[in-house]
Amino acid sequence: MIGEISAILKQSGAVAVGFAKAAQVEECVWNSFLDWLNRRGHAGMSYMENHSTIRRDPRLLLDGAKNIISLAFPFKPAQFRKQDKGMIACYAYGLDYHDVIRKRLNRAVEEMRESFGGEYRICVDSAPIMERYWAVKAGIGEIGANGAVIVPGHGNMVFLAEIVTTLDVGHTGNPAKLDIDSRRCLNCGRCISECPASALHPDGTVESSRCLSYLTIEHRGDWREQEAIEAMNTDVGKNIIFGCDLCLRNCPLNHSIPSTTIQEFRSSKEVMELTKEKVRRMEQEDFSRIFKGSPIKRCKLNGLKRNIGENI
Template sequence: MSEGLKARLEAQALAEGFARMRITTPGAVPEVPARLAAFLAAGRHGQMTWLAERADWRGNPAALWPEAKSVIMLAEPYTPAEDPLATLERRDRATISVYARNRDYHDVLKKRLKRLARWLIAEAGGEVKVFVDTAPVPEKALGQAAGLGWQGKHTNLVSRELGNWFFLGAIFTTVELPVDAPETDHCGSCRACLDICPTDAFPAPYQLDARRCISYLTIEHRGPVDMALRPRLGNRIYGCDDCLAVCPWNKFAVAAQEIAYSAREDLAAPRLDELASLDDAGFRARFAGSPIKRIGRDRFVRNVLYAIGNSGDRALLATAERLRDDPDPTVADAAQWAVGQMRTM
């Protein structure tokens, strides 16, 4: 019965648009607590205090919901249609991480997970809880335990069937389902993801220091970014895809099926001067429904000004100069820095 249910569940998952489904148990990641503790002890989480506040749950999925018997892990591709690093050379334009160039994946993916969870309840009874990145769940470790892929040297999940351009969703359930074998590491001697990192955010293979990661610096970090790191941001204003883009396993990446993951035309390579001119209302209007909205206008414009300072484009000098008196001190600081950078070039 359970094998038949699992087969039908997988067929339903594929029909919903997921690319892969694998199953594990909440207790299948005993290595996570020690790894998380070491990460936190080294201070590598930076300002992400929520990682420490819920470390017990994040380190032990079984404690999150003790009644759960199975964890259904699902992969949904968001593979870009174009080279995600192409805009890095267009210095008057902004580079936005692939996942943030359209709708917020949390909303899109959660709806799909809920539909699949409802199907499971109708077929087998029991209870379910769905998670997409916002709860204290170690999705990548569970993904490896379930056999979806392995955590590569860049710490992201890599699949021999999907590359590394995919989102993870989890359904915890009280229904007991047959588990899949965990995936093993297939990185070999490759260092592509480590060597391309602009800020040297990997102290060692399989280790990340978020305090140096551009995704962290442009999204999670509040206040001014360290002076030494600002030039390394280039024109990346929200996230960074460098380590994902160079992974050789992407030769097996499959196209994204969800239209909401296709890049909006105005976010594929937006002009820096246009973005820097946004006030709060303009920012909210432009990024409604986007994950970018979460960081707010001030942090966003701070990032844009760092990109302007790195552009070497004197045509952007006036844009930076206008923001030196911005009411937000971090924006004003970024504008002053950008002006100084361009005047010395």
Template sequence: MNLEQKIKEEALRLGFAACGIAEVAPAESEAIYFDTWLANGMHAGMTFMENYRNVRLNPAGLLEGARSIISVALNYYPADLQPQDVPQLAYYAYGRDYHDVIKEKLNELVDYIRREVSINARCFTDSAPILERYWAWKAGLGWIGKNTHLIIPGKGSYFFLGEIVTDLALIPDRPMESMCGKCTRCMEACPTKAIEAPRTLNAGKCISYLTIENRKEIPEKLAPLIGNRIYGCDTCQQVCPWNRFARPTTEESFKMKDELAEMTADKWYALSREQYTRIFKGSAVKRAKYEGLLRNIANYKAINFRKEEEQNTNTYK
């Protein structure tokens, strides 16, 4: 095997579902899209997206002498789901924080490469100004769907992405053509119509943004549309036909904690700071902070209360 093949084989051995290689170069085809998205304010309160533009559009700025990007995907699709009658978390938040899990695996992959050749490298996973989905596409892992998720053929979109930026000159893989076709199920199913055009997500309407990154009150018009979600949203992935190929992850770290699985609606309503700290220790849910999660739970409770009132009214008519 050549070095590229060896790297991919080792990535699979470490548990990654896919691995590909791209040449470090300016992301020219993405620049207009990215700049337009920012100019239209679709990043909402995520002002950090305005920073480090040059690095976002050219990862050469992340490592001196950078020549290649090794892109990987790690499956997080859960084997067991929360009951539907309780407040819902996005699937990716069921287990341990993916940043830690992927970083560990990427470091192992770098160590393996170093045993083969001399290498300078930096590892990233949603932790640097780098267009992860773009580079995963350039590395041939899949294509960016209309819902903005990377879709891997025959596997779906329930994947975390990670990158190794290195000074090695590796043979790049070919980008993949989109296979979304005429399908618009994700756009039609989005509760808040946040996908305003193919690959154009208005974060200010997105339930994931509203329940995680958003530090303000949820807008009054959007609050009822959030439904039973208290951290993130999976709707645009759940309706995607390509996710019929999704298979449960074998990564033990991503499995739901027992205490989380036992949470009822009443337990969520009474969630204390101590419980929050214990249940979500080492979890991505910490991103929303305790106060943000309470805000989301209160919204869920208000929606349920209105539903019960409507049902009672209809019963006694």
């Protein structure tokens, strides 16, 4: 059954599909996550503190859950924007992955339900689940020094999603440990040295309060904390329109991988041609039109103007 399910899910655009037995997250991994929370690694993302019982045990997401299917969807663009136009994280060149992947997986799950029965819960950043842990458990990749999951042949420019299911199909995962020595990254250190804000730690954790992606996408309002001000005052910080992905862009594992074949993730012309000047002059009506269905709508027009240093 694993082969048939994988084939259906690969038709939805997933480049890697793996199966893990649904169970409690291992204690050492859970404790590392709690340490990160205690160090305020999540900065203002207080939702990371919520639903810890479910996050620890994803069987609570669905009655009778037996398996967690982990999936990876590639998003590497055919071309990156020119840096002098202002930085936009490349995952945001196309349509919002939450909507795109959910829509694709809804269709796949319908087919699986008809063929195999069972119940399914699709998670695309929409439930408290430790997605990188489950990706490793399901054997679709390993965690690199930049904290992202490396999928063999597809680097770490991938979106992860999960399907929790009552189907009991066994598992495909390897017993890779999550400690740093078992990672299949090259340990070249480029992700850490190229991070303009020193937000990445050698243990693969991110200090969100320094991370330019967090500060320009998730954070609301002005940057008041010292580390945020320092990060935003770096050359890269001053050049950002939306997000940062230098820890991915500089990873050699992403240099020779193919660009995404998922149509909806192909770069939008308007995002590729967006400049700070256009943001400066942008009215709400233009913003709503240009970023309809785009992840950039998440930070709202106010956030985009704040990112480029425009007083609003």
